[in-house]
Amino acid sequence: MVQYTKEQRQKWMASLDARFSSAAVLIENTKGELLILKANYKDNWGLPGGVVDAGESPLAAAVREAKEEANVDLAPGELALAMVASRQSEDYLSHQFVFTAVLSDDRLSNIRLQESEIEDSYFISKEEVAQANFPLLWAVKLWAKQEFGYVETKITSTVAGSQDEKIVAITPMYSSAKKEDKxxxxxxxxxxxxxxxxxxxxxxxxxxxxxxxxxxxxxxxxxxxxxxxxxxxxxxxxxxxxxxxxxxxxxxxxxxxxxxxxxxxxxxxxxxxxxxxxxxxxxxxxxxxxxxxxxxxxxxxxxxxxxxxxxxxxxxxxxxxxxxxxxxxxxxxxxxxxxxxxxxxxxxxxxxxxxxxxxxxxxxxxxxxxxxxxxxxxxxxxxxxxxxxxxxxxx
Known part of the structure; x- marks a missing residue:
């Protein structure tokens, strides 16, 4: 029998397309409100997060981005995985890992925004998400419904040159209805x-x-x-x-x-x-x-x-x-x-x-x-x- 060698596997791995990953974190206060940020290079309000650096795990990236973008200190053990998304655009397929954490008010009292990227912040309630007249990241909308799991999204370019991202499918880990059933x-x-x-x-x-x-x-x-x-x-x-x-x-x-x-x-x-x-x-x-x-x-x-x-x-x-x-x-x-x-x-x-x-x-x-x-x-x-x-x- 011909053996599949370590060298052959390494060559095959090197031939694969590289797909970048990103990480974000849903940070709630004790009132159940979510921290959202407005980046100066995006049209919608989103979450603390960004691209996972080389040699970095998604969890470590989420911790780093929360500190860099909002001056929020997190420990890896405080975060739980809420969503994993496959995000398909015309040019690339990427994957995003979304974590969640609940912090006390004193730990959220010193929010300081990253001047080079973030122009505003806000704590939004689930009710406000449903009534919002401004664009919100898909993950924020799912958070408001308490639906977490594997998500597929599609990113398209608008006539005005901006990007629009919509949810195509979701395989939930659990939802409010499922919690009651179980x-x-x-x-x-x-x-x-x-x-x-x-x-x-x-x-x-x-x-x-x-x-x-x-x-x-x-x-x-x-x-x-x-x-x-x-x-x-x-x-x-x-x-x-x-x-x-x-x-x-x-x-x-x-x-x-x-x-x-x-x-x-x-x-x-x-x-x-x-x-x-x-x-x-x-x-x-x-x-x-x-x-x-x-x-x-x-x-x-x-x-x-x-x-x-x-x-x-x-x-x-x-x-x-x-x-x-x-x-x-x-x-x-x-x-x-x-x-x-x-x-x-x-x-x-x-x-x-x-x-x-x-x-x-x-x-x-x-x-x-x-x-x-x-x-x-x-x-x-x-x-x-x-x-x-x-x-x-x-x-």
Missing amino acids: KMGKLVISRHGESEWNLLGKWTGLTDVGLTEKGIADTERLGELLKGMAFDEVYTSALKRTHQTLDALLKGAGIAEDMPVVRAAELNERDYGDLTGKNKWEVKDEIGEEAFNGIRRGWDYPVPGGETLKDVYARAVPYFQSEILPKLQAGENILLVAHGNSIRALIKYLDQVPDSDMAHVEMPFGQLLVYTFTADSALPKNKEVRSVEIEPVNA
């Missing part, structure tokens, strides 16, 4: 705010300490990202720092505190055993960085008198599967407030993270994880990350 449930996960022992750099574990004033203030700002959401039930751990975090989240979101709250010890923080109450940075100096990282981030690294992350998984995940998952599959919205390690254990299950990669999984302060569930799966269909900028926590 009874999609939302799981929103939040870590507690800065605690008194976080401030001191101590391993807290099962010690029942409260939040600092900063922890409460940070969490109220994080709660603004929940505005417009409704929850059927709330789960916290048995420790009061999660109870105080819940109060601050609901206050920031403007949500009444009249929903059922379940306090479950299965969601408690990891038991740090003999290390509880010790300053983690002093312990690091004593035992060395490798052992310190093993204790702090390892999957099954022993802790004297305490729990490994694997032990936390063994109590938190079965509880989630038996008590919370059925409600999500039934279309309920659940808010869960827990701790760094109990959330890491849940992330391992929800994102199907291998044991070997758990050292790289973290749940930062000031972040919300939003998972979408349907009745036909025990794993989420979609994940979204929302966050606010906070001063570093000594944890």
Whole structure:
């Protein structure tokens, strides 16, 4: 049999037509309004975005363009893919990757437009999109309908010399109608705010300490990202720092505190055993960085008198599967407030993270994880990350 060689493949690859790609990002504020930009070289209003540079991924390009065009700082983990478009013109076929992110008001308070390209900006509501008497990018129109997926567009030149781009076909990932049919449930996960022992750099574990004033203030700002959401039930751990975090989240979101709250010890923080109450940075100096990282981030690294992350998984995940998952599959919205390690254990299950990669999984302060569930799966269909900028926590 004649073998297809590596050299033959390289020659074939070199013969293919090069097609450029572009990236854009749908940036929403806490009111559900979308940031649109008016470029000086385009007739329509569009999104922060542009061509993907050589050696750059579409995700990295979206992050870069948001910073360059509007001075909006994004982290790759905050973006979720919303649309992929094949855009056919008379001269070329290109592909565009459109991401989405929801940011707090304070992170959108310093918008500064790129003088060489962008002449104006505006936050537009879904209702305004439907009534707009000025041209809008196709992706903005689909955002207003909450229709996301694979899109085909056709670009044509007008008599006046400008370009007109129309949607030819769309294969949706989901739409508002489909969400209702499938009874999609939302799981929103939040870590507690800065605690008194976080401030001191101590391993807290099962010690029942409260939040600092900063922890409460940070969490109220994080709660603004929940505005417009409704929850059927709330789960916290048995420790009061999660109870105080819940109060601050609901206050920031403007949500009444009249929903059922379940306090479950299965969601408690990891038991740090003999290390509880010790300053983690002093312990690091004593035992060395490798052992310190093993204790702090390892999957099954022993802790004297305490729990490994694997032990936390063994109590938190079965509880989630038996008590919370059925409600999500039934279309309920659940808010869960827990701790760094109990959330890491849940992330391992929800994102199907291998044991070997758990050292790289973290749940930062000031972040919300939003998972979408349907009745036909025990794993989420979609994940979204929302966050606010906070001063570093000594944890």
